[in-house]
Each structure stands twice: as structure tokens, then as C-alpha cells.
Amino acid sequence: MDIQPYTVTETLAVGRPWLMSTLGIETNETVTLDLTKFDETLHWTEASKYQPERKLKSGIPLAKNATSLLWEPYSPVTNEVQTLTVTGGPTGGTFTITWSGQTTAAIAYNATAAVVQTALEGLSNIAPGDVVVTGNAGGPWTLTWGGTQLGEDVAAPTTTESFTGGTTPDITIATTTAGGTATATDGSEIFRGFLFTEVSFYPGSTKVGAPLMVHGQIDPSKLPVAFDPDDIPAGSNTQFIYKV
Structure with missing residues (x-):
């Protein structure tokens, strides 16, 4: 794991305000998400009646479930x-x-x-x-x-x-x-990367393919969920530079 502080702010694209610089390394791999593990409002937004697709927010921290081998939201350590x-x-x-x-x-x-x-x-x-x-x-x-x-x-x-x-x-x-305690033991406690783009899916879907970002430059304050890079457990194979 290699997560280091960075001080320059530069967003890359609309829909990814947490991605800081076009100069950073952006390495993605395709994974399969378990949609049953994502929550409305926190992770995805409901579509309008004219366009039924729901949208997962870009920048969601992800982990891989050791049993299902599907990807789901990273389970962070507890807050005090x-x-x-x-x-x-x-x-x-x-x-x-x-x-x-x-x-x-x-x-x-x-x-x-x-x-x-x-x-x-x-x-x-x-x-x-x-x-x-x-x-x-x-x-x-x-x-x-x-x-x-x-x-x-x-x-x-x-x-x-x-x-x-x-x-x-x-x-x-x-x-x-007590703060700083892992909340899971099924693999979801090991951070693996961020959802790189918004991902659309239809109501009733349980799985969807998605791009996982494992290298780059991020601004944690602009991610869709609370995330502290300092608290990532040992075992994560990621390389991110982040704004402080």
C-alpha cells in the first residue's frame, strides 16, 4: 500500500471531483459489483420516471468479498x-x-x-x-x-x-x-480502490461490471462517502496520492 499526501487541487472531469489531477497515474481494472450491498442515497441515486437507470456515484471506496468474490463498499474502521x-x-x-x-x-x-x-x-x-x-x-x-x-x-x-x-x-x-476498529472480517475491511466512474444499472439488477481505480491522485474531502486514507488496513494493494 502506498498512500501519500499531496497539496495541489485539480479536478479531472465532471462527475469525478474527487480525482485531482490529469498528471496522476490512472490504472483501472474491471470488477463485478454486488449491487445488493450498495445503499440508496449514500451510494446511488434513483433515476427519474423518464429514465429508469439508477446511478452509482463515482469515488465509492471498494473492497472484495472473500466469500462471494464480488465487489462491495469498503467497510471502514469505526468512528469513536x-x-x-x-x-x-x-x-x-x-x-x-x-x-x-x-x-x-x-x-x-x-x-x-x-x-x-x-x-x-x-x-x-x-x-x-x-x-x-x-x-x-x-x-x-x-x-x-x-x-x-x-x-x-x-x-x-x-x-x-x-x-x-x-x-x-x-x-x-x-x-x-472505540475508534479505529475494523468492522468486518469478510474481506470488505481491506480497501482495494475507488469506483472510477458513475455506473448505471436498472432496478432489479443484482450485479454490474464497473471500473476499479487502483492508482491516482485523490481529494478525500470530495468523495461521496467519508474516507480517511490514514486508516486503510495493511494488505491493500493500492497507490494513491491524496490532498491534505
Whole structure:
């Protein structure tokens, strides 16, 4: 496997904005896709009533199933998921979250998920998209990491609370999904390349031939699905240069 950073942006063609440069090596091979493994919206779009073909999006990361020997979407490693829970029933006060040496502004004990996310994004080491916070006002809040932390084993944040009321109120943090863990063992966890072009198929089809790109220059931020080249497992026989 050889995946290296690259800094120049140049798209090659309409429909392939993730392909960065006409100067890169573009090596394709024909593979057979298992269409039952691809999801609508994420991987393909429905056609209009006047043109029944559906279209798989170009740039989908692909892998080969070791049992069926057909090709399907690459199963990436897991993203870190953490849960923050307020205990003890406080009726007032605030807390802060510290991550990687930086601390948020004070957050109300009954804050909404959006407020918690905004506080985290206020840190200079967390960019929009690095973490998504969900949950009810007052928690529990679920932190799902992505962006620059996509597929990473993210260190758990710490908290400092200044709650009032309740019974020994506190806030706990638990890791519900560890990041960086392979999600499959059937071969789909080994990245093999990208779907080079959009591929049309009719409703009811279960297989289709398609071009697999195994060499080239890519911009991961413009791929149709989240993809972090740093997290590709050993065993991939690919050569890509990517934008950083």
C-alpha cells in the first residue's frame, strides 16, 4: 500500500471531483459489483420516471468479498463514540469539557446538544465536522467523532463541574464505540480502490461490471462517502496520492 499526501487541487472531469489531477497515474481494472450491498442515497441515486437507470456515484471506496468474490463498499474502521451523562439531578450550575489540553467555556447543566457541540467547536483543535453531538437537553449527550478524527482512537475528554442542587451531582464519560476498529472480517475491511466512474444499472439488477481505480491522485474531502486514507488496513494493494 502506498498512500501519500499531496497539496495541489485539480479536478479531472465532471462527475469525478474527487480525482485531482490529469498528471496522476490512472490504472483501472474491471470488477463485478454486488449491487445488493450498495445503499440508496449514500451510494446511488434513483433515476427519474423518464429514465429508469439508477446511478452509482463515482469515488465509492471498494473492497472484495472473500466469500462471494464480488465487489462491495469498503467497510471502514469505526468512528469513536462517547457519551456524557449528568448524574445526581442538579438543578443549576455549569460544567466544562477539556480535550487535548484545551477547555471549553462554561456549559449549562441543562444545555442542548447543539450548545455542547458549539462549545467543543470553539476549541482551536476541534474544527466543524470533527465531532457531532446529539441527545436531549440536559443529556445524556452522544459525541460521534469524524472529520480529522475519522476512524481514530480518540482520547476521552475530561470534565469539571460546578453543579448546584440534586444529590452529589456529577458528570460521567463513557466510550461506547472505540475508534479505529475494523468492522468486518469478510474481506470488505481491506480497501482495494475507488469506483472510477458513475455506473448505471436498472432496478432489479443484482450485479454490474464497473471500473476499479487502483492508482491516482485523490481529494478525500470530495468523495461521496467519508474516507480517511490514514486508516486503510495493511494488505491493500493500492497507490494513491491524496490532498491534505
